[in-house]
Amino acid sequence: MGIRFCKDGNLCEIVIEEYDETILMQMKEEEERKKKLEKLSSPPPTRTNKDEAATRIQAWWRGTLVRRTLLHAALRAWIIQSWWRLTLVRLLEKRRRRVLDYYAQQEWAVVQLQSWVRMWLVRRCYCRLLNAARIIQTYWRWHNCHTRGFLQGSYELTATQLELELEIFLGSQICRITDCIPFPIKN
Template sequence: MVLQTRTAPMLPQHPPKEDPSSKSAVALQSWWRGVLIRRTVHQATLCVLVIQKWWRRASFWRQEERRVRALALYVRPIRATVLLQSLVRMWHARMQYKKYQKAVLVIQNKWRQHICQRESVFAGNGLADEGVDVNIEIIVG
Protein backbone atom coordinates (compact mmCIF):
# COMPACT_ATOMS: atom_id res chain seq x y z
CA MET A 1 0.00 0.00 0.00
CA VAL A 2 1.27 3.30 -0.91
CA LEU A 3 0.77 6.12 1.32
CA GLN A 4 -0.09 9.21 -0.33
CA THR A 5 0.95 12.25 1.37
CA ARG A 6 -0.11 15.48 0.28
CA THR A 7 2.35 18.19 0.15
CA ALA A 8 1.46 21.72 0.41
CA PRO A 9 1.59 23.62 -2.81
CA MET A 10 4.80 25.55 -3.27
CA LEU A 11 4.47 29.15 -2.65
CA PRO A 12 6.45 31.49 -4.81
CA GLN A 13 9.57 32.53 -3.04
CA HIS A 14 10.67 36.08 -3.10
CA PRO A 15 14.37 36.78 -3.44
CA PRO A 16 15.86 37.99 -0.26
CA LYS A 17 16.23 41.69 -0.09
CA GLU A 18 19.67 42.76 -1.18
CA ASP A 19 21.86 44.84 0.94
CA PRO A 20 22.97 48.11 -0.80
CA SER A 21 26.54 47.45 0.30
CA SER A 22 26.52 44.13 -1.58
CA LYS A 23 25.55 45.99 -4.77
CA SER A 24 28.50 48.30 -4.24
CA ALA A 25 30.79 45.33 -3.64
CA VAL A 26 29.59 43.65 -6.85
CA ALA A 27 30.09 46.87 -8.81
CA LEU A 28 33.56 47.32 -7.33
CA GLN A 29 34.51 43.73 -8.09
CA SER A 30 33.15 44.07 -11.62
CA TRP A 31 35.15 47.28 -12.15
CA TRP A 32 38.35 45.67 -10.82
CA ARG A 33 37.93 42.60 -13.02
CA GLY A 34 37.43 44.95 -15.99
CA VAL A 35 40.66 46.82 -15.09
CA LEU A 36 42.57 43.54 -14.87
CA ILE A 37 41.14 42.31 -18.19
CA ARG A 38 41.96 45.62 -19.92
CA ARG A 39 45.52 45.46 -18.58
CA THR A 40 45.89 41.89 -19.80
CA VAL A 41 44.45 42.73 -23.22
CA HIS A 42 46.70 45.81 -23.46
CA GLN A 43 49.77 43.75 -22.58
CA ALA A 44 48.78 41.05 -25.08
CA THR A 45 48.29 43.74 -27.76
CA LEU A 46 51.77 45.11 -27.11
CA CYS A 47 53.25 41.61 -27.37
CA VAL A 48 51.36 40.99 -30.62
CA LEU A 49 52.64 44.28 -32.06
CA VAL A 50 56.24 43.35 -31.21
CA ILE A 51 55.84 39.94 -32.83
CA GLN A 52 54.19 41.47 -35.92
CA LYS A 53 56.95 44.04 -36.23
CA TRP A 54 59.64 41.34 -36.03
CA TRP A 55 57.80 39.11 -38.51
CA ARG A 56 57.32 41.92 -41.04
CA ARG A 57 60.99 42.86 -40.80
CA ALA A 58 62.08 39.22 -41.20
CA SER A 59 59.70 38.75 -44.15
CA PHE A 60 60.95 41.95 -45.78
CA TRP A 61 64.60 40.88 -45.52
CA ARG A 62 63.81 37.42 -46.82
CA GLN A 63 61.95 38.93 -49.77
CA GLU A 64 64.79 41.43 -50.33
CA GLU A 65 67.35 38.59 -50.42
CA ARG A 66 65.22 36.74 -52.97
CA ARG A 67 64.92 39.91 -55.07
CA VAL A 68 68.70 40.47 -54.99
CA ARG A 69 69.35 36.84 -55.98
CA ALA A 70 66.85 37.05 -58.84
CA LEU A 71 68.40 40.32 -59.99
CA ALA A 72 71.89 38.78 -59.90
CA LEU A 73 70.66 35.81 -61.94
CA TYR A 74 69.12 38.22 -64.42
CA VAL A 75 72.13 40.55 -64.59
CA ARG A 76 74.80 37.86 -65.06
CA PRO A 77 73.71 36.81 -68.58
CA ILE A 78 73.12 40.46 -69.50
CA ARG A 79 76.66 41.37 -68.41
CA ALA A 80 78.06 38.41 -70.32
CA THR A 81 76.14 39.48 -73.42
CA VAL A 82 77.35 43.06 -73.14
CA LEU A 83 80.94 41.89 -72.61
CA LEU A 84 80.74 39.59 -75.64
CA GLN A 85 79.26 42.38 -77.76
CA SER A 86 82.00 44.80 -76.71
CA LEU A 87 84.69 42.23 -77.51
CA VAL A 88 83.21 41.63 -80.97
CA ARG A 89 82.99 45.38 -81.61
CA MET A 90 86.60 45.81 -80.45
CA TRP A 91 87.76 43.00 -82.74
CA HIS A 92 85.84 44.50 -85.64
CA ALA A 93 87.31 47.98 -84.99
CA ARG A 94 90.82 46.49 -84.80
CA MET A 95 90.34 44.68 -88.11
CA GLN A 96 89.06 47.90 -89.69
CA TYR A 97 92.07 49.80 -88.29
CA LYS A 98 94.51 47.23 -89.69
CA LYS A 99 92.78 47.40 -93.06
CA TYR A 100 93.11 51.21 -93.11
CA GLN A 101 96.72 50.92 -91.95
CA LYS A 102 97.54 48.62 -94.88
CA ALA A 103 95.81 51.02 -97.26
CA VAL A 104 97.85 53.93 -95.88
CA LEU A 105 101.08 51.95 -96.33
CA VAL A 106 100.14 51.14 -99.94
CA ILE A 107 99.38 54.80 -100.64
CA GLN A 108 102.63 55.94 -99.00
CA ASN A 109 104.71 53.41 -100.96
CA LYS A 110 103.06 54.38 -104.24
CA TRP A 111 103.66 58.06 -103.47
CA ARG A 112 107.30 57.46 -102.63
CA GLN A 113 107.73 55.46 -105.85
CA HIS A 114 106.18 58.32 -107.78
CA ILE A 115 108.52 60.86 -106.16
CA CYS A 116 111.57 58.68 -106.88
CA GLN A 117 110.55 58.19 -110.50
CA ARG A 118 109.95 61.91 -110.92
CA GLU A 119 113.36 62.74 -109.43
CA SER A 120 115.05 60.18 -111.66
CA VAL A 121 113.35 61.70 -114.70
CA PHE A 122 114.65 65.12 -113.70
CA ALA A 123 118.09 63.64 -113.00
CA GLY A 124 118.18 62.25 -116.53
CA ASN A 125 117.78 65.78 -117.91
CA GLY A 126 121.03 66.88 -116.35
CA LEU A 127 119.63 68.79 -113.47
CA ALA A 128 121.38 66.51 -111.04
CA ASP A 129 124.80 67.36 -112.57
CA GLU A 130 124.49 70.96 -111.54
CA GLY A 131 123.75 69.96 -108.01
CA VAL A 132 125.82 70.49 -104.89
CA ASP A 133 129.47 69.43 -104.88
CA VAL A 134 130.24 67.32 -101.85
CA ASN A 135 133.85 67.04 -100.68
CA ILE A 136 134.67 64.74 -97.81
CA GLU A 137 138.03 64.90 -96.10
CA ILE A 138 139.10 62.16 -93.75
CA ILE A 139 141.70 63.16 -91.22
CA VAL A 140 143.53 60.32 -89.57
CA GLY A 141 145.28 61.37 -86.48
Protein backbone atom coordinates (compact mmCIF):
# COMPACT_ATOMS: atom_id res chain seq x y z
CA MET A 1 0.00 0.00 0.00
CA GLY A 2 1.38 3.35 -0.85
CA ILE A 3 0.30 6.95 -0.41
CA ARG A 4 1.66 9.74 -2.57
CA PHE A 5 1.37 13.40 -1.78
CA CYS A 6 1.59 16.29 -4.21
CA LYS A 7 4.13 19.14 -3.80
CA ASP A 8 1.52 21.41 -2.24
CA GLY A 9 0.88 18.82 0.52
CA ASN A 10 -2.52 17.56 -0.65
CA LEU A 11 -3.23 13.84 -1.01
CA CYS A 12 -2.87 12.89 -4.68
CA GLU A 13 -2.98 9.12 -5.00
CA ILE A 14 -3.50 6.04 -2.86
CA VAL A 15 -2.14 2.80 -4.25
CA ILE A 16 -3.73 -0.30 -2.73
CA GLU A 17 -2.50 -3.80 -3.47
CA GLU A 18 -4.03 -6.98 -2.09
CA TYR A 19 -1.56 -9.18 -0.27
CA ASP A 20 -1.72 -12.54 1.33
CA GLU A 21 -2.11 -12.53 5.12
CA THR A 22 1.36 -13.89 5.77
CA ILE A 23 2.99 -11.22 3.60
CA LEU A 24 0.98 -8.55 5.37
CA MET A 25 2.05 -9.90 8.75
CA GLN A 26 5.70 -9.93 7.66
CA MET A 27 5.43 -6.39 6.37
CA LYS A 28 3.80 -5.30 9.62
CA GLU A 29 6.55 -6.91 11.68
CA GLU A 30 9.21 -5.17 9.54
CA GLU A 31 7.49 -1.82 9.98
CA GLU A 32 7.33 -2.33 13.72
CA ARG A 33 11.07 -3.17 13.79
CA LYS A 34 11.88 -0.09 11.74
CA LYS A 35 9.74 2.06 14.02
CA LYS A 36 11.52 0.73 17.09
CA LEU A 37 14.90 1.45 15.51
CA GLU A 38 13.78 4.95 14.52
CA LYS A 39 12.46 5.64 18.00
CA LEU A 40 15.77 4.62 19.50
CA SER A 41 17.84 6.71 17.06
CA SER A 42 15.76 9.87 16.59
CA PRO A 43 13.76 12.20 18.79
CA PRO A 44 9.97 11.75 18.75
CA PRO A 45 8.45 13.27 15.58
CA THR A 46 5.77 15.88 15.67
CA ARG A 47 2.43 14.89 14.21
CA THR A 48 0.89 16.79 11.35
CA ASN A 49 -2.54 16.64 9.70
CA LYS A 50 -1.04 14.66 6.85
CA ASP A 51 0.31 12.05 9.23
CA GLU A 52 -3.01 11.76 11.03
CA ALA A 53 -4.93 11.38 7.74
CA ALA A 54 -2.50 8.74 6.54
CA THR A 55 -2.82 6.91 9.88
CA ARG A 56 -6.60 6.93 9.62
CA ILE A 57 -6.51 5.60 6.05
CA GLN A 58 -4.03 2.91 7.05
CA ALA A 59 -6.20 1.90 10.02
CA TRP A 60 -9.27 1.74 7.79
CA TRP A 61 -7.40 -0.37 5.24
CA ARG A 62 -6.01 -2.75 7.86
CA GLY A 63 -9.54 -3.19 9.29
CA THR A 64 -10.85 -3.92 5.79
CA LEU A 65 -8.14 -6.55 5.28
CA VAL A 66 -8.86 -8.16 8.64
CA ARG A 67 -12.61 -8.22 7.96
CA ARG A 68 -12.00 -9.71 4.50
CA THR A 69 -9.70 -12.35 5.98
CA LEU A 70 -12.25 -13.22 8.66
CA LEU A 71 -15.00 -13.41 6.03
CA HIS A 72 -12.90 -15.80 3.90
CA ALA A 73 -12.14 -17.94 6.97
CA ALA A 74 -15.84 -18.02 7.94
CA LEU A 75 -16.86 -19.00 4.38
CA ARG A 76 -14.27 -21.78 4.29
CA ALA A 77 -15.46 -23.08 7.66
CA TRP A 78 -19.07 -22.95 6.44
CA ILE A 79 -18.14 -24.94 3.30
CA ILE A 80 -16.33 -27.58 5.38
CA GLN A 81 -19.26 -27.83 7.80
CA SER A 82 -21.74 -28.22 4.92
CA TRP A 83 -19.59 -30.95 3.36
CA TRP A 84 -19.29 -32.75 6.70
CA ARG A 85 -23.06 -32.62 7.32
CA LEU A 86 -23.69 -34.05 3.85
CA THR A 87 -21.13 -36.80 4.49
CA LEU A 88 -22.78 -37.66 7.81
CA VAL A 89 -26.21 -37.83 6.15
CA ARG A 90 -24.83 -40.20 3.49
CA LEU A 91 -23.18 -42.40 6.13
CA LEU A 92 -26.38 -42.52 8.17
CA GLU A 93 -28.39 -43.39 5.04
CA LYS A 94 -25.98 -46.24 4.22
CA ARG A 95 -26.19 -47.53 7.79
CA ARG A 96 -29.99 -47.25 7.74
CA ARG A 97 -30.12 -49.16 4.43
CA ARG A 98 -27.86 -51.94 5.78
CA VAL A 99 -29.99 -52.29 8.92
CA LEU A 100 -33.17 -52.37 6.82
CA ASP A 101 -31.73 -55.04 4.50
CA TYR A 102 -30.61 -57.11 7.49
CA TYR A 103 -34.05 -56.77 9.07
CA ALA A 104 -35.79 -57.77 5.81
CA GLN A 105 -33.51 -60.79 5.48
CA GLN A 106 -34.28 -61.88 9.05
CA GLU A 107 -38.01 -61.37 8.50
CA TRP A 108 -37.86 -63.46 5.32
CA ALA A 109 -36.03 -66.25 7.17
CA VAL A 110 -38.58 -66.18 10.00
CA VAL A 111 -41.49 -66.30 7.55
CA GLN A 112 -39.91 -69.25 5.71
CA LEU A 113 -39.31 -71.11 8.95
CA GLN A 114 -42.87 -70.47 10.14
CA SER A 115 -44.17 -71.63 6.77
CA TRP A 116 -42.23 -74.88 6.98
CA VAL A 117 -43.36 -75.54 10.57
CA ARG A 118 -47.00 -74.84 9.67
CA MET A 119 -46.68 -77.12 6.63
CA TRP A 120 -45.19 -79.88 8.80
CA LEU A 121 -47.96 -79.51 11.44
CA VAL A 122 -50.72 -79.55 8.80
CA ARG A 123 -49.15 -82.55 7.08
CA ARG A 124 -48.87 -84.40 10.39
CA CYS A 125 -52.53 -83.65 11.15
CA TYR A 126 -53.51 -84.72 7.62
CA CYS A 127 -51.60 -88.01 7.97
CA ARG A 128 -53.29 -88.71 11.31
CA LEU A 129 -56.72 -88.00 9.80
CA LEU A 130 -55.90 -90.16 6.76
CA ASN A 131 -54.82 -93.03 9.01
CA ALA A 132 -57.99 -92.63 11.11
CA ALA A 133 -60.12 -92.65 7.93
CA ARG A 134 -58.41 -95.85 6.77
CA ILE A 135 -59.03 -97.49 10.13
CA ILE A 136 -62.70 -96.42 10.07
CA GLN A 137 -63.07 -97.66 6.46
CA THR A 138 -61.51 -101.02 7.37
CA TYR A 139 -63.86 -101.51 10.32
CA TRP A 140 -66.85 -100.37 8.27
CA ARG A 141 -66.04 -102.76 5.44
CA TRP A 142 -65.59 -105.65 7.89
CA HIS A 143 -68.87 -104.75 9.58
CA ASN A 144 -70.72 -104.53 6.25
CA CYS A 145 -69.33 -107.83 5.11
CA HIS A 146 -70.39 -109.60 8.31
CA THR A 147 -73.82 -108.02 8.61
CA ARG A 148 -74.75 -108.45 4.97
CA GLY A 149 -74.22 -112.09 4.72
CA PHE A 150 -72.69 -115.15 6.22
CA LEU A 151 -71.41 -118.00 4.10
CA GLN A 152 -71.38 -121.57 5.34
CA GLY A 153 -71.03 -124.74 3.38
CA SER A 154 -69.54 -128.17 2.83
CA TYR A 155 -68.22 -130.11 -0.10
CA GLU A 156 -67.41 -133.69 -0.98
CA LEU A 157 -64.85 -134.62 -3.55
CA THR A 158 -64.92 -137.96 -5.32
CA ALA A 159 -62.93 -139.20 -8.27
CA THR A 160 -65.53 -138.20 -10.81
CA GLN A 161 -67.42 -135.29 -9.34
CA LEU A 162 -67.56 -132.44 -6.81
CA GLU A 163 -70.59 -132.15 -4.58
CA LEU A 164 -71.21 -128.68 -3.10
CA GLU A 165 -73.65 -127.67 -0.46
CA LEU A 166 -73.67 -123.94 0.43
CA GLU A 167 -75.83 -121.95 2.79
CA ILE A 168 -75.78 -118.13 2.60
CA PHE A 169 -77.42 -116.22 5.45
CA LEU A 170 -78.52 -112.70 4.46
CA GLY A 171 -80.00 -111.23 7.57
CA SER A 172 -83.32 -113.06 7.97
CA GLN A 173 -83.14 -114.91 4.64
CA ILE A 174 -81.32 -118.16 3.95
CA CYS A 175 -80.24 -119.26 0.51
CA ARG A 176 -79.20 -122.92 -0.05
CA ILE A 177 -77.29 -124.08 -3.07
CA THR A 178 -76.62 -127.71 -3.79
CA ASP A 179 -74.79 -128.72 -6.91
CA CYS A 180 -72.84 -131.63 -8.40
CA ILE A 181 -70.09 -130.77 -10.79
CA PRO A 182 -68.79 -133.75 -12.84
CA PHE A 183 -65.11 -133.91 -13.83
CA PRO A 184 -64.33 -134.60 -17.43
CA ILE A 185 -62.59 -137.93 -17.64
CA LYS A 186 -60.14 -138.62 -20.40
CA ASN A 187 -59.62 -142.12 -21.62
